[in-house]
Amino acid sequence: MKLSALQNNRRSNSFRGVSPLDSSVDGSIKSPAAIFWLVLHGLCCLISLVLGFRFSRLVFLLLFSSTTTTPPTNLFSTANSFTETLSLHTSSPPNLNLTPLISQNGVVTSSGVVVGRHGILIRPWPHPNPSEVMKAHRIIERVQEEQRIQFGIKNPRTIIVVTPTYVRTFQTLHLTGVMHSLMLVPYDLVWIVVEAGGKTSETASILAKSGLRSIIHIGFNQRMPSSWGERRTTENQMRLRALRVVREQKLDGILMFADDSNMHSMELFDEIQKVNYIGALSVGILVHSGKSDELSSVIVIQKKDEVVGEENPSMPIQGPACNSSGQLIGWHTFNSLPYERKSAIYIDDRAPVLPSKLEWSGFVLNARLLWKDAEDRPEWVKDLDAVDRNSEGFESPLSLLKDTSVVEPLGSCGRKVMLWWLRVEARADSKFPSGWIIDPPLEMTVPAKRTPWPDAPPELPPDVKVVNVEEHAEKRPTRTRSSRSKHRSKRKREARVAADVSAKHSVEN
Amino acid sequence: MKSKGRGWTFPVLLFFVWGFQLGRSLQTERISGSAGDVLEDDPVGRLKVFVYELPSKYNKKILQKDPRCLAHMFAAEIFMHRFLLSSPVRTLNPEEADWFYTPVYTTCDLTPNGLPLPFKSPRMMRSAIQLISSNWPYWNRTEGADHFFVVPHDFGACFHYQEERAIERGILPLLQRATLVQTFGQRNHVCLKEGSITIPPYAPPQKMQAHLIPPDTPRSIFVYFRGLFYDVGNDPEGGYYARGARASVWENFKDNPLFDHSTEHPTTYYEDMQRAVFCLCPLGWAPWSPRLVEGVIFGCIPVIIADDIVLPFADAIPWEEIGVFVAEKDVPKLDTILTSTPPEVILRKQRLLANPSMKQAMLFPQPAQPGDAFHQVLNGLARKLPRDKSVYLKPGQKVLNWTGGPVGDLKPW
Numbered sequence: 001m002k003l004s005a006l007q008n009n010r011r012s013n014s015f016r017g018v019s020p021l022d023s024s025v026d027g028s029i030k031s032p033a034a035i036f037w038l039v040l041h042g043l044c045c046l047i048s049l050v051l052g053f054r055f056s057r058l059v060f061l062l063l064f065s066s067t068t069t070t071p072p073t074n075l076f077s078t079a080n081s082f083t084e085t086l087s088l089h090t091s092s093p094p095n096l097n098l099t100p101l102i103s104q105n106g107v108v109t110s111s112g113v114v115v116g117r118h119g120i121l122i123r124p125w126p127h128p129n130p131s132e133v134m135k136a137h138r139i140i141e142r143v144q145e146e147q148r149i150q151f152g153i154k155n156p157r158t159i160i161v162v163t164p165t166y167v168r169t170f171q172t173l174h175l176t177g178v179m180h181s182l183m184l185v186p187y188d189l190v191w192i193v194v195e196a197g198g199k200t201s202e203t204a205s206i207l208a209k210s211g212l213r214s215i216i217h218i219g220f221n222q223r224m225p226s227s228w229g230e231r232r233t234t235e236n237q238m239r240l241r242a243l244r245v246v247r248e249q250k251l252d253g254i255l256m257f258a259d260d261s262n263m264h265s266m267e268l269f270d271e272i273q274k275v276n277y278i279g280a281l282s283v284g285i286l287v288h289s290g291k292s293d294e295l296s297s298v299i300v301i302q303k304k305d306e307v308v309g310e311e312n313p314s315m316p317i318q319g320p321a322c323n324s325s326g327q328l329i330g331w332h333t334f335n336s337l338p339y340e341r342k343s344a345i346y347i348d349d350r351a352p353v354l355p356s357k358l359e360w361s362g363f364v365l366n367a368r369l370l371w372k373d374a375e376d377r378p379e380w381v382k383d384l385d386a387v388d389r390n391s392e393g394f395e396s397p398l399s400l401l402k403d404t405s406v407v408e409p410l411g412s413c414g415r416k417v418m419l420w421w422l423r424v425e426a427r428a429d430s431k432f433p434s435g436w437i438i439d440p441p442l443e444m445t446v447p448a449k450r451t452p453w454p455d456a457p458p459e460l461p462p463d464v465k466v467v468n469v470e471e472h473a474e475k476r477p478t479r480t481r482s483s484r485s486k487h488r489s490k491r492k493r494e495a496r497v498a499a500d501v502s503a504k505h506s507v508e509n
Numbered sequence: 510m511k512s513k514g515r516g517w518t519f520p521v522l523l524f525f526v527w528g529f530q531l532g533r534s535l536q537t538e539r540i541s542g543s544a545g546d547v548l549e550d551d552p553v554g555r556l557k558v559f560v561y562e563l564p565s566k567y568n569k570k571i572l573q574k575d576p577r578c579l580a581h582m583f584a585a586e587i588f589m590h591r592f593l594l595s596s597p598v599r600t601l602n603p604e605e606a607d608w609f610y611t612p613v614y615t616t617c618d619l620t621p622n623g624l625p626l627p628f629k630s631p632r633m634m635r636s637a638i639q640l641i642s643s644n645w646p647y648w649n650r651t652e653g654a655d656h657f658f659v660v661p662h663d664f665g666a667c668f669h670y671q672e673e674r675a676i677e678r679g680i681l682p683l684l685q686r687a688t689l690v691q692t693f694g695q696r697n698h699v700c701l702k703e704g705s706i707t708i709p710p711y712a713p714p715q716k717m718q719a720h721l722i723p724p725d726t727p728r729s730i731f732v733y734f735r736g737l738f739y740d741v742g743n744d745p746e747g748g749y750y751a752r753g754a755r756a757s758v759w760e761n762f763k764d765n766p767l768f769d770h771s772t773e774h775p776t777t778y779y780e781d782m783q784r785a786v787f788c789l790c791p792l793g794w795a796p797w798s799p800r801l802v803e804g805v806i807f808g809c810i811p812v813i814i815a816d817d818i819v820l821p822f823a824d825a826i827p828w829e830e831i832g833v834f835v836a837e838k839d840v841p842k843l844d845t846i847l848t849s850t851p852p853e854v855i856l857r858k859q860r861l862l863a864n865p866s867m868k869q870a871m872l873f874p875q876p877a878q879p880g881d882a883f884h885q886v887l888n889g890l891a892r893k894l895p896r897d898k899s900v901y902l903k904p905g906q907k908v909l910n911w912t913g914g915p916v917g918d919l920k921p922w
Contacts, residue, residue, distance in 0.1 A: 147725060
């Protein structure tokens with residue numbers, strides 16, 4: 001009864017199996033033999049505690065098993081193995097002689113699998129092998145490539161990216177962002193960079209870091225004007241210049257417009273592979289304003305403006321609008337009413353910069369539409385030369401079409417936003433070090449004191465070139481903070497220079 | 510001119526036919542060998558099954574007492590019964606039946622934790638067999654050789670969860686001649702009798718379908734496993750549980766970045782399997798596990814660490830070509846074994862796993878669909894027909910030992 005009760009509690013208690021010890025303990029308690037067994041049991045428990053594993057049951061199994069087929073030498077070898085391997089984990093499996101148990105039951109198993117306790121096999125150096133890790137990564141890459149072949153885009157076309165740019169404070173910031181996005185694109189890429197003010201080595205050095213194979217760097221012989229309206233016109237002309245290159249060189253693929261201040265998601269490049277002739281995407285418009293409270297007041301006004309026929313201002317998106325069957329019926333454009341008197345005209349204005357009615361970046365074209373004499377060009381496409389001669393110029397790629405209903409809406413009919421438009425530029429008079437390299441290194445005098453107590457006056461060593469960067473992380477009383485900010489305001493060019501910048505003596509060419 | 514034309518059109522035609530076939534095989538990107546055809550066999554018309562009408566205390570009442578039986582991994586016995594009741598292979602005329610099915614739910618006596626206790630199962634089975642042998646003549650005709658039973662518990666018809674105890678008990682003597690449909694399968698083991706049909710453990714199909722992710726999600730996990738390494742409650746030192754194999758996996762690879770393994774059970778378990786290349790399926794207390802089914806459904810190559818295991822429908826599914834088998838003694842070298850698999854082999858295994866008939870054969874959907882596990886069981890039963898006449902006993906001939914087994918089993922249920 002007690003045995004079966006023990007068995008019934010199998011999932012909760014840790015006593016497994018039956019040993020002869022149990023049945024004998026079950027019996028009389030008060031006889032000296034029972035006391036002897038109890039003492040022995042306690043002793044075995046203590047020894048097990050020291051050794052780290054339960055050996056008593058196994059010893060009893062060996063000693064008291066009815067059909068002991070193991071010779072006594074076996075017992076010694078197992079005892080030796082116990083004393084040698086004091087740790088729980090053994091590096092070789094001592095398959096501890098449980099064949100007596102099986103033969104006891106009269107069952108002959110000819111398999112190699114033995115029931116009972118096994119050792120836990122651990123190799124001598126149980127740590128990862130770097131070459132195997134590399135092999136595994138190669139396997140994963142191959143598997144992912146196969147997945148892409150099977151489920152991804154079949155026959156991907158080359159993507160031709162047109163980016164107008166010019167040298168300015170934020171050029172590195174913006175261009176590097178676009179460059180990194182393009183470096184991740186898994187398809188063939190041709191990047192046409194048109195630079196206002198002619199080709200410069202600054203831009204060239206940024207582009208050289210990309211490692212992209214085909215970059216066409218074109219100079220455009222006009223400087224970027226300082227008002228936003230004129231800038232748009234100049235940029236359109238720059239894009240037109242790039243389209244001419246596509247036409248002359250008969251580049252084939254999908255043409256997209258990546259302004260250097262935009263942000264692109266990787267899914268964008270997969271989505272545009274689906275375009276046939278001309279496609280339209282939804283562009284998220286991020287309008288940045290100088291003052292935060294101005295922006296919030298603008299948003300409040302926008303929310304109240306429910307009646308406006310254009311897109312709901314709480315979702316500033318420019319893109320195609322579809323009916324329920326997925327056909328293009330119109331366009332969402334950015335609602336600029338709330339910004340009426342508050343939009344930026346000049347670069348230095350602190351007001352938000354607004355996008356034009358339809359941004360170029362929201363369109364993708366099949367490059368063959370621009371070729372001079374392509375046989376399979378549809379009749380609703382105007383020739384590039386014809387549009388160019390027209391004085392009003394190019395406002396958006398829709399000018400190329402006679403009939404705008406052929407535009408294909410992409411990104412589940414404009415519901416998925418995969419790129420974002422934002423114009424953030426530094427002030428026109430902002431001076432930045434060329435190539436963002438500080439040379440010669442700045443000189444700053446900073447109190448290099450260590451105690452935070454305001455009582456001790458700061459000792460000013462004469463010419464300290466190095467600023468202790470860690471000190472800035474600690475809390476400072478306001479007095480020293482204000483003294484440092486005074487230093488800051490005195491200098492126009494300010495940067496936290498680490499000690500090793502002084503070692504850099506790279507000269508911008 | 511006519512003869513000239515005929516001369517080259519035939520080879521050209523052959524070329525085109527070959528080209529079309531090649532194109533088709535490249536497009537489907539799946540390789541179905543002879544196994545694929547066997548999986549798609551239709552058992553309807555090849556056999557007839559008679560379902561005994563047992564009193565509800567053997568089936569319905571047990572299920573009413575504990576409806577958890579419908580969701581745990583032993584639920585195959587219940588769903589098999591329901592499938593057979595409404596299947597076209599069922600016949601109401603026992604004279605024309607090839608196979609006889611006894612619906613007795615032996616794995617439905619659950620602890621509060623949900624684990625089935627097998628202590629009353631032998632008596633329940635014995636009582637059911639006594640009932641059918643006394644009320645119908647078909648049992649005594651063959652002493653059960655044309656009867657089949659679904660026994661999905663840990664060690665099948667040995668009716669115990671501890672392997673040593675199960676081996677001691679052996680298969681219930683009354684089931685010696687019957688065909689057993691069980692999840693347990695290990696070669697040269699007492700509890701796997703020759704001619705048994707191994708089935709996969711039950712995994713809820715709707716739950717798994719609900720967690721499917723797009724197939725172009727890149728597989729970025731190399732090896733994935735979630736489960737116990739040490740069964741702290743029953744075997745705290747390790748060495749008994751999983752014959753030390755799971756503990757060995759932990760100790761050797763716990764700091765290996767390629768192995769995403771832990772005991773935490775995340776809510777994204779199914780999604781993670783779909784992002785993994787290999788899924789470990791090591792043995793536990795018993796060699797089989799639902800991880801095999803989950804790996805097949807989610808396209809993760811199963812790494813089977815269980816010596817001498819017999820996998821489900823082994824005669825129909827080429828498991829060697831689909832999974833990776835690692836001997837328990839080779840577990841310390843598991844990373845070497847897996848990373849040295851050539852990528853072509855891995856891609857081929859993934860293509861085989863992507864075969865929809867493969868996935869369907871592992872599931873027990875409600876209602877039943879062609880090619881699912883129910884049909885594979887029927888296919889297996891149909892493959893045993895036609896029978897040798899010696900199966901039918903002469904009148905008065907007795908083979909079974911009705912009083913064999915432990916004394917406790919003879920008590921009425």
